[in-house]
Amino acid sequence: MKIYNRIALFRSERGTSRRELADAVDVNPQTIGYLERGDYNPSLELALKIAAFFDVAVEHLFSFQPFESVAVALRRIDAAE
Amino acid sequence: MINRPSPRNLRVLPALALAAMPAGVVVMNVGLADGARAIRMLGALLFFTGYFSAMLIRLFGPRLVPLIGKPLDERELLVKTTAYAKSGGILTMLAVIGCSYMGIAALMGWWTPTRDVDWTYLGLMMMGGWFGLPVLIASWLQPLPVTEDEE
Numbered sequence: 169m170k171i172y173n174r175i176a177l178f179r180s181e182r183g184t185s186r187r188e189l190a191d192a193v194d195v196n197p198q199t200i201g202y203l204e205r206g207d208y209n210p211s212l213e214l215a216l217k218i219a220a221f222f223d224v225a226v227e228h229l230f231s232f233q234p235f236e237s238v239a240v241a242l243r244r245i246d247a248a249e
Numbered sequence: 250m251i252n253r254p255s256p257r258n259l260r261v262l263p264a265l266a267l268a269a270m271p272a273g274v275v276v277m278n279v280g281l282a283d284g285a286r287a288i289r290m291l292g293a294l295l296f297f298t299g300y301f302s303a304m305l306i307r308l309f310g311p312r313l314v315p316l317i318g319k320p321l322d323e324r325e326l327l328v329k330t331t332a333y334a335k336s337g338g339i340l341t342m343l344a345v346i347g348c349s350y351m352g353i354a355a356l357m358g359w360w361t362p363t364r365d366v367d368w369t370y371l372g373l374m375m376m377g378g379w380f381g382l383p384v385l386i387a388s389w390l391q392p393l394p395v396t397e398d399e400e
Contacts, residue, residue, distance in 0.1 A: 186395075195322035201395025202324065208392075211323050 169209075173230050176204045177238070178222045193217040258393060259310045263385035266306055269299025270374045277370075278360075300373055303381030310384040311391045328390050329383075336382035340375065347371075 179189055186204075190197040193214060202208040203218075210218070210230070219226040236244070273296025280288030307313060313329045315321045321329060354361045362368050 196325060198394055199322050199324045202392055205392070205395060208324050214323060 171209045171230050172234050174235050192221050258391055259388045263306050263381045266299045266302035267381045269295050270377050273299060274370050300377045303377040307384045311387040328387050331390055332383040332387035335386050340378050
């Protein structure tokens with residue numbers, strides 16, 4: 169089953185490179201690239217390590233459902249207000 | 250900070266090395282039947298090119314062996330275990346098929362390995378397969394590397 173993630177978004181927001189994240193969670197930088205591209209599903213341990221690195225709950229980073237884009241989320245918030 | 254090397258993909262190159270070994274044996278046997286020394290030498294050259302390529306190609310393929318200070322991460326371990334499990338299964342199947350063939354060939358009068366050199370080349374081919382097949386499978390299991398453009 170495909171697991172969607174927002175690693176690239178969080179990484180971009182933090183200004184963190186793939187190599188820095190990879191070193192922090194002790195994997196190959198290519199593994200971070202494969203995760204972001206959806207070519208690899210992480211173990212629970214790796215998912216928790218990445219969530220801890222960004223200091224967010226794991227479900228904010230990984231989901232079985234596609235995440236809505238930032239633009240869609242902003243439009244939804246605007247509509248609600 | 251652990252500075253791990255980027256994974257590398259070879260895709261079809263290990264298949265060429267693996268195919269060169271049985272092709273070399275066939276050419277050598279053709280040379281033996283014809284009595285042509287040049288053809289036998291060509292077969293041997295083809296075989297050993299494939300054999301040594303199968304051994305060396307693992308240095309340039311997906312990482313299957315951890316290095317000091319550069320352990321395999323969970324994805325690389327998954328690729329390694331899957332590649333070795335699949336190649337072990339394929340080599341076992343080939344050994345079973347080979348033994349079955351020899352059982353039938355002995356009754357039908359077909360070619361079977363009878364000389365010491367035949368068994369030597371069969372053994373070397375199994376070794377070459379053991380070295381090269383996991384690299385071939387790992388190359389296909391591993392997605393293409395993520396480029397810097399995707400950064």
